[in-house]
Amino acid sequence: MPLHDPAHAFVPYPDAPVPHAPTGPLAGLSFGVKDLFDVAGYPTSGGNPLLLAMSGLKTRTAPTVQRLLDAGARIAGKTVTDELAFSMNGQNAHFGSPINGAAPDRIAGGSSSGSAAAVSNRLCDFALGTDTGGSVRAPASHCGLVGLRPTHGRVSLEGALDLSPSFDTCGWFTHDVATFARVADVLLGADATTLAKPRLLWPTDLWALAVTEAEPSLREAAARVQAVFGGAAECEVVLESFDAMYWHFRHIQGREAWMVDGPFIERHAPPLGPGVAERFAWSKGVTDEQVSAAWAFRRRFTERLRERLGADGVMVLPTMPDIAPLRSSPESALEDYRNRAIRLLCVSGLSGFPQISLPLAGRAGAPLGLSLLGPPGSDRSLVALAERMAAG
DSSP: OOSOOTTOOBOOOOOOOOOOOSSSTTTTOEEEEETTBOOTTSOOOTTOHHHHHHHOOOSSOOHHHHHHHHTTOEEEEEEOOOGGGOOSSOOBTTTBOOOOSSOTTBOOOSSSHHHHHHHHTTSSSEEEEEESSSTTHHHHHHHTOEEEEOSTTSSOOTTBOOSOTTTOEEEEEESSHHHHHHHHHHHTOOOSSOOSSOEEEEEHHHHTTSOGGGHHHHHHHHHHHHHHHOOOEEEOOOSSOHHHHHHHHHHHHHHHHHHHHHHHHHHHOOOOOTTHHHHHHHHHTOOHHHHHHHHHHHHHHHHHHHHHHTTTEEEEEESSSSSOOBTTOOHHHHHHHHHHHHHHHHHHHHHOOOEEEEEEEEETTEEEEEEEEOSTTOHHHHHHHHHHHHTO
16 A cells, blocks of 8 residues: 555555556556455455454455456555445544545545545546445545446456445546546447447436535536537436335345345444444345335336437436535434435446446535446446547
8 A cells, every 4th residue: 555645545454566467558557446355465354344354365366456457557555445335425433534535524435435535636546446326426426536337247346345246336436537448448348339329318307316506517517418419308217206216226235235244243243333333234124025026126117217228328417416425424414415315326226227427517616426327238338428528
């Protein structure tokens, strides 16, 4: 890890040699690795001290990390994650709270908080994160970064700790679109079908989740997107209600999170930080009936969104309802904000479709992301659209 880490972005592990190729498409770039991924010579903590104590030094590097090393990138260190990746606040009760480089008085967002902090404070060129319920998109929006939640399963999570496997994805952060595209070429490759001429869509129901104060900047950013790609046609995305989407998402996530981490929690009773402890306790109580109903809903919603997008549709939507909350906000306010945000973020999560967040908006001196969400498998095309935006 860097000797000087003012952002508290990196876990302070002793340095271990991690070889990387001397040349390649990512030569000259350094990257952070969220401490859910195994890296040979390092432990993997998952943001929890007991898991760290039980980890031991790993002997194999996760394949996605290895692809980046083989492409010439150099590891800068392993980054702090929210505990067991089950939070979006970026505040770890055991390892501290990484600093948002774009708005130091506000949370970085989690659970990929350290990765977003490392990039936003320019301690590395890019950083790997994971996104289950929003843990790349939320920090990207909060910290003024480019961040992608890929199509579910497109980027390997082998050698990484799970949270909710049917939602877990591997994404990354950069400051600029050009660097993001270099990493995309390595991790994504080419799409099977490209979005040569996207058909923009404006989900009116999702836009209603943006707070009033954020709307002017978000709409101005959306106008810039439409100036490049044409006007967006209005549509509605929500199935049944926001509450239905929220609870079905949470029931699946909660059941899977308990299946993954419940045995560890029940056997060892580790002290869990605020918010995380309550979420796991709630997850333990999710019923089979709730899970069955949630999966049926998820299938219907995915088909509905697939029909809306077709082969060429791209939705333009706010990444988050507002800018990042203040670091001084009480836990209750952070939980309220998280629950509001999930209603917006769960569209990509439930469907498994890709969503890229771009740092195009903001207010009160803090950044706010605008997102493009496309059909499954359109990941590299979404990055290409961002490249066209960056080119003006």
